[in-house]
Amino acid sequence: MSEPQSNAPLARTPLHGLHVELGAKMVPFAGYDMPVQYPTGILAEHNHTRSGAGLFDVSHMGQVRLDGAEAARALESISTADLQSLAVGRQRYDLFTNDQGGILDDLMVTNAGDHLFVVVNAACKVQDVAHMRRNIGQRCRITELADRALLALQGPGAAAVMARLAPASKEMVFMTGRALDVAGHACFVTRSGYTGEDGFEISVPASGAQALARRLLAEPEVKPVGLGARDSLRLEAGLCLYGHDIDTSTTPVEADLVWAIGKSRRPGGTSKGGFPGAAVIFEQLAKGPKRKRVGVKPEGRAPAREHTELTDSSGRRIGEITSGGFGPTAGGPIAMGYVEAAYAKVGTPVQAVVRGKPQPAHVAPLVFVKTRYYRG
Amino acid sequence: MASVKFTQEHEWIRVEGTTGVVGITNYAQEQLGDVVYVELPDIGRKVMKGQQAAVVESVKAASEIYAPVSGEVTEVNGALADSPGGVNQDAQGNGWFFKIKISSPTELEGLMDEAGYAAFVEGLK
Structure with a gap:
């Protein structure tokens, strides 16, 4: 913030x-x-x-x-x-x-x-x-x-x-x-x-x-x-x-x-x-x-915060988290960021490098908690 | 007789013989807010005084926890993995982070006692 x-x-x-x-x-x-x-x-x-x-x-x-x-x-x-x-x-x-x-x-x-x-x-x-x-x-x-x-x-x-x-x-x-x-x-x-x-x-x-x-x-x-x-x-x-x-x-x-x-x-x-x-x-x-904003769901409990590097399974950089933290309603860490277009499909496994350690994560829909707008 | 010492980075260490139990102070948890994740060191890891040993994350941000003294990590508080909020509930008790076998007891002399830490915190307000 x-x-x-x-x-x-x-x-x-x-x-x-x-x-x-x-x-x-x-x-x-x-x-x-x-x-x-x-x-x-x-x-x-x-x-x-x-x-x-x-x-x-x-x-x-x-x-x-x-x-x-x-x-x-x-x-x-x-x-x-x-x-x-x-x-x-x-x-x-x-x-x-x-x-x-x-x-x-x-x-x-x-x-x-x-x-x-x-x-x-x-x-x-x-x-x-x-x-x-x-x-x-x-x-x-x-x-x-x-x-x-x-x-x-x-x-x-x-x-x-x-x-x-x-x-x-x-x-x-x-x-x-x-x-x-x-x-x-x-x-x-x-x-x-x-x-x-x-x-x-x-x-x-x-x-x-x-x-x-x-x-x-x-x-x-x-x-x-x-x-x-x-x-x-x-x-x-x-x-x-x-x-x-x-x-x-x-x-x-x-x-x-x-x-x-x-x-x-x-x-x-x-x-x-x-x-x-x-x-x-x-x-x-x-x-x-070339790149696209996506949701990123870390699979462990460690939040992946802004500027966290995203890599593929070989460790090659494919993008970066732009907003990330803990989602109280989602009940765990959630994030969004940019990845190379080839990795933008929901479900694609990626790694979030948190404090030097690659943590398993996957591309997720951007909306982590169902929105409840009133449309009449 | 256990004694508790404090660092300027808001860690506490309770000395029990040659072992120190380490956590963050009540003031620190108040400043952090709701703790949502704690990263604990590997057992057996040797840390130097002032070196990063753990990480505590609130909704807002991640903060590093430094070793108050040098030594070897002998035990970690695994309960914090499932309920990191324990740090908020009892920072200076059940919310401890790790235990360390103290390698240089003289390093303890540079730390603050309870009254000294209370005065230090007062100065921050």
């Missing part, structure tokens, strides 16, 4: 004081002083999110709104998703790419009716906003919503909590979003998240964030969950962490994220390409990538 550190003072989210009051262990993350865990610990927080409802402060992430009739078309010119066809109230996963087909960031885009609501990664938000201003700033109005916090309420108990505080949330399904009054706060809510569970992300004015968080924590299902469990939850769900599993050196094809390229924008589509690096990406699609 550690990120490159600088000497700049750490920023604080509007919930910082609440985290400290709750006894969180605070760590630097993407330039923010963030809760990695609360006194109950990562395992308990992870398990609670899978059984009840976990409340996460993700206010460090970048929230941006794009206004103007051209906004969807403009954003399409620098990203892969089909946004012009995105209906009002629908949300999509999207990728900013560079001219080499590498991934600059992954993002979520919601059609909020009169604007697009965009959420980008904390560590990338400064360059993402600059990238948007430079490339599409003439075609739409770009506003960074620095005065809003972002809360994630995740887990099988989330829907019941939201039904009490925002009854209209019952009408929402996975990957939709709308403006919603939540316990008296004017929020923008999406039914999505980063845990593999049903849940919501709630954009709330910073001035009301702490009050809303306390209101949510007062519900019997809800407990605070830190970044530590957020990482183990997303890993079990097979979701990428930018800067680790995807970056400018990986393409959507290598990362097994071709689904994030809109159907109409793929070869044979009605508006093929039109995003940076499309030619490189389409060539990889046609020829097959």
